[in-house]
Amino acid sequence: MSFSQGLSGLNAASKALDVVGNNIANSQTVGFKAGSVSFADIFAGTTGLGVQVAGINQDFNSGSxxxxxxxxxxxxxxxxxxxxxxxxxxxxxxxxxxxxxxxxxxxxxxxxxxxxxxxxxxxxxxxxxxxxxxxxxxxxxxxQPEASTAGTLTGNLKADDDKVIASAFNAEDPSTYNFVSQIEATDSLGSKHTVKVYFVQTSPGEWKAYAGDETSPRMDTGSPPKPIYSEMQLKFDASGNLIPGTTVPAGGVMNITGAALNGANALNLQLDLKALTKNASDSLVKLGEIDGQAPGxxxxxxxxxxxxxxxxxxxxxxxxxxxxxxxxxxxxxxxxxxxxxxxxxxxxxxxxxxxxxxxxxxxxxxxxxxxQSNVDMGAEMVNMIVYQRNYQSNSQTIKTQSELLQTLVNLR
Structure with missing residues (x-):
């Protein structure tokens, strides 16, 4: 029986050394998880028959x-x-x-x-x-290119702007508007279109917006023809917020159209102005967001x-x-x-x-x-020494049992 006990110890220690060797071999393997051996005793009734490997456990803790x-x-x-x-x-x-x-x-x-x-x-x-x-x-x-169809403007119109304009709007005459904002849109072929929005204070606190596609503008039938601009009257409440229901046209969204360019569909952009405010800070209006894209x-x-x-x-x-x-x-x-x-x-x-x-x-x-691997090299080296000593000790029990049997054989 001592032979089988010692042999089971040798096998268990050998398996444990295999696991240690595998851990050390994979100490630089990315994402590797170290293993460890679980042992269990072997019994037959009340008699111990040695040891067995119950399983190999893996440490799933994160590595560095x-x-x-x-x-x-x-x-x-x-x-x-x-x-x-x-x-x-x-x-x-x-x-x-x-x-x-x-x-x-x-x-x-x-x-x-x-x-x-x-x-x-x-x-x-x-x-x-x-x-x-x-x-x-x-x-x-x-x-692939996509045409711009919707965009938003954000920003502020100066509430205490002292420039009130009574003359008709003319994009070529800066004296006929207070402030201009410029955005870029794309057509169905991905070509860039410059869209300008002009803001005019028509009376104290009352504003109008004029917008048009200046890359390929719609033209009237006059002689000479002139660009056609979309127009919207803007009204703000006492807190400086735009009142979409009172804009003309109502809703706070301007429909900006242009002429076809290079075979693309004509630009047709819905520009949302509802985020505009009117307060005492300087006028500054910019693009919030816009859809569409050039080819990339x-x-x-x-x-x-x-x-x-x-x-x-x-x-x-x-x-x-x-x-x-x-x-x-x-x-x-x-x-x-x-x-x-x-x-x-x-x-x-x-x-x-x-x-x-x-x-x-x-x-x-x-x-x-x-x-990195979560193998702890220091711990593995210690385990290797322990399992080596365990192997040596089990081999010593087999040697001792062999000597005892030899003594019995030599009896006369």
Whole structure:
């Protein structure tokens, strides 16, 4: 029996040394999680028969983060796993954030598995609640032009402006207006159009706005023809806020139209002035926001701390592509190790629950960073010494038992 006890001790110590060796070998593996051995005794009735390895546990605590400056390096600071799918559709989970792109722009890990995320939908693309989950692909196609159809102006008209104008408005005569603001819009081919909005104080506290497309203006039929400007009368309350119901036309939105340019559709822009105010500060009116875009060439992409993948284009526009999805489990210790630094779901781990960076119990996604291995080299060296001594001690019990048997054999 002593032989079997000693042999079980040798096997257990050898297995423990294997785990230590594996930890040390992967001390520089990105996202690696150190393992440890659990032992259990073996009994037959009241008799001890030695020791056995009850299981290999993995430490899923986060490793330290290191900055790399590389766009496709991603780290999770806290709980959660990246979610991958392979060509066959099987799902795996991991913490190694070293990614590349394939020839189609799909984000893949070193094993060729696809990183998955919530897909952006709509125009402009954005992440909606309940968005579908699929492989993340970085689009390198050109961004197509879109015509501007709606915009807003924000700012203030000077309430105590002492310049009151009685003469007819003339865009070419600065004496016929108090202030002018300029914005840019795009037509259906992506060409830029300069839209100017002129503000005229017609009586103390009473204003009018005139707006027109000055790149391709509509022209009247006079001789010579003159540009046609949209017109709106502006009224403000005692607090200096525009009263949309009293503007002429009502609603506080100007319809600005132009003539067709280079074969594009004529510009037709709804410009919202409802955010304008009138108080004693200087006149300053600027563009709040406007839709539409010129054509753009893909330049690069960034992964934000919320896990969103955002592509940038030469026209200055940014487009959300996807948002990295994170997964976690009721019992991470029950995950099945699959090699290549990934795990799969098992009956012990429970089913995964999914979420985004920084939500619920999930950690934060950090772009241009990597999570280092959580192997503690000092602790592993100590464990190696302990298991080595354990191995030697078990071998000594076998040697001692052998000597006792030899003594019995030599009895006459």
């Amino acid at each position: 983060l290191a900055s790399t400056g590389r766009d496709l390096d991603i780290a999770i600071d806290g709980k959660g796993f990246f979610r991958f799918v392979n060509e066959g559709g099987s799902v795996f989970y991991g913490r190694n954030g070293q990614f590349n792109t394939d020839e189609k722009g799909n984000v893949i890990n070193s094993s060729g598995m696809y990183l998955t995320g919530y897909q952006a939908t709509g125009t402009p693309p954005k992440i909606e609640p309940g968005a579908p989950i699929g492989p993340i692909r970085i689009p390198t196609d050109d961004m 060439k893909y330049q690069n992409f960034k992964i934000g701390d919320n896990g969103e993948v955002v592509a940038t284009y030469s026209n200055g526009k940014r487009q959300t592509v996807a948002q990295i999805v994170l997964a976690d489990f009721p019992n991470t210790s029950g995950l099945q190790s699959e090699g290549n630094n990934v795990w799969s779901e098992s009956s012990s781990s429970g089913q995964p629950f999914l979420g985004a960076s920084g939500t619920g119990s999930f950690g934060d996604v950090n772009g241009s960073m990597l999570e």
